[in-house]
Amino acid sequence: MTELPELPELPELREQPEPPGVRTARRRYVTVCALLWLPPGLAMASMVLLFSERGMSLAAVAGLFAAHSLTVAALELPTGGLSDVLGRRPVLAMAGALNVVAFALVGLGTTAWVLTAGMVLMSAARALASGTAEAWYVDTVQAHSGPDAELRTGLARGGSATSAALAAGLLLGGALPWLLGAGPGLGARLSEATSGAVLPLSVPVLLGAALRVVFVCYVLTVLREPPRPPATLRSVLRGVPVTVLGGLRLGGRDALVRRVLLTAAAVGSALAAIELLMPGRTVALTGATGSGALAYAALSCAGFLCGGVGSHLAPLAARVAGSGERAVLVCLGACAGGVLLLGATASTTHLLATALAVVGFCLFHLGIGAASPNENDLLHRRVPSAQRATALSVQSLALQLVGALTGLVLGTLRPGPLPWLLTGAVLLSGALLWLRRADVRSTPVTTAT
Template sequence: MTGPLDIHTARRRYITVCVLFWLPLGLSIAPLILLFTERGMALAAIAGFFAAHSLTASALELPTGGLSDVLGRRAVLAAAGLLNLVALTLVGLGSAPWLLGLGMALMGAGRALSSGPAEAWYVDTVQEHSGLDAELRTGLARGSSATSAALATGTLLGGALPWLLGLGPDLGALVSEATSELVLPLSVPILLGAAVEIAFVAYVLTALRERPRPAATLRDVLRGIPATIVGGLRLGGRDALVRRVFLSAGATGSALAAVELLTPGRAAALTGASESGAVLFAALACAGFVCAGIGSHLAPLTARLANSGERAVMVSLGASASGLLLLGATAAFAGVASLVLATIGYGLIYLGLGAAGPSENDLLHRRVSRSGRATALSVQSLAQQLVGALTGLIIGVLPSGPAPWLLGGSMLLAGTFLWIRRSGPASPTEAATPQPHTASSSPSAVGSGPLQQHADQ
């Protein structure tokens, strides 16, 4: 690396990485469960596949964040792309339960590896070029919007491709017959996603320049990762602002768990059949991603109008909580008015979460050092996943009706109240100073000062 990239180039490359990473996962959203069913998997087996994904991602979240801070962003992102490439190939072509379970576990590992390095690379690059006071929110907002756009596009394309293959001459049947049922029409979007992963890895390796790090041996890596993880876990206890971001991530996870678990059943009840309900859910998911992208795009304007990033987070999370509570309030009613209010509420949820993320990230990155940035993002992601999983278990035993929706809405409202009181100013220089780690030559600790967010799309 001959010198830091300028801000516009770094922003463009960060956006491209966001699109290339999330597009394959968007392509798999619509056909995945249907493909498992087509392969003869029972509902219990499918639940096991998703459990393998979630448990793997949760178990590796912090270690892989530390790995990124020790080895570098580019290497870890490329490894995430390779794992997703293998995972999507196994899921798209596999028919044995163990192959499908392995594919989902590898996808979880890739998700854990990807949590933080791209964003950390962007912030590192911008701060190297323009200093610690560099404007971050616009680039983070553009990246979040690009993520939402990629997921929305992938969801639509992933749902449409198998249907298009069945039009006219039944190309899907021809492909299945030619491959002895190895490739089904529902496999095509997932295999297309695997092809995009190849482009993702190539782009990461060629475009994401970063400052060389000290040569790290295996011993350095193994010793540096635990220290970085400990620093990340201590971060929330040392600074109230960082703690708010972590707690807000948990509240967001709770809200998303409620929406994702309850929306499919509500869509099926609305249309009267599971098949048409699935189509409606796919359309709603796409609309949610679009709303999140719009919210992310408006995040800098929201911060300017609110006159601070903290107030912008409060307003955005408040709007999202209002949407979820509105869904809960209309859960027991039928009719056109209830449907219109529920639709508005659904849009508000994702619009608010999209607007809150970049402002939270901007606050976080000004309080975390380069050496622990990816770990901080991983701690935030872990908080979101764990609280979301716990909320899902509670929702599973609650009676149907408004109560499950109101649980998620109340949690998100509690997250909103965290931002009523503003934090005092902190020195970016002090906050960005890493703690020394004498046992290893590689960077390993998070700065002792105050942290980020993102609802994992």
């Protein structure tokens, strides 16, 4: 009997260990996300009340926030192009420096023009930071591991850090003025010592300014970028418009990028409905404005926490669903279900209906948190590094513009199930865009310039 020749041993199919640079980049990205979003969380709870305490009417406060939104929308694309041309680290540092000044003006300002200047600077900083940290992370990981590098885990952890920072900031920003007011005249003595410049409601905003200083120092000392050609004033002025146009063309030429942008628009519609309609529902539930505002703050904090959990579960969702696209479909379907549940319970404050509304609210944020890293993982595999921040800015702009338009439309409708059901239908349409599988290639699409 002839012996069969020995077959060579097959190598074990093991996961390749991550390069140390990838783990370091992920850790730094998570830290940047937390430092970037903790100050807005701190200011969120007290800013409207601070403006009112400074003697501004509700219409004037609405005007300040309108100026903020319009400035962000106007600067989204140019600042995204600036990040692609000039680099991620200098743009993030500029955003942090502008925010130091903006938070100081808002925290200390006593006149309308000073507060307006603070809000405009804050919105410029918001536009500069939009997508820049994420673009830095993707660039760094792909520089270490190539274009097929695994991105979803880092994006998910960054989303979890963002949500956790917003939730922690909201709680701390709401608690600090209350603690200063509850103490033995601490708030009054603080106001008296600063001639009224620093109120208890100013403290969370000023703490946010101090954290922005920490953010700038961290960005300048820790973040490192893959090499890029040196930028001159002429190259920046010529490169930004070209980069912006190239980013806009991506949405028209690439079906998957277009799908991501349409999904962002649908999510913007749902977020606008949440922000516009939920405060009124909490006031109707509690029967008083003050307790309603407190209930909404607690609900918002729960929403941020659910978003963080959803982001953490994004890689698991992709594995269970079989692909990133399927995960987006399932997660956005869950979001739409949450909004429709809010619509089904909108006409009553019965205990069971209220419990179901809270479930719908949390389900919406959980689904958004899980869908976003999977969407952006797909987006980054289709967009070249030279247009990455611009593509993220286009995505953000689609969300904001459709959200603003939705707010105007919903404002003309009577409160009740109808606004929720319409918004839920829009979000469900965005989810159904992912039914048909696209060609998910990791080679970025290049656009002629």
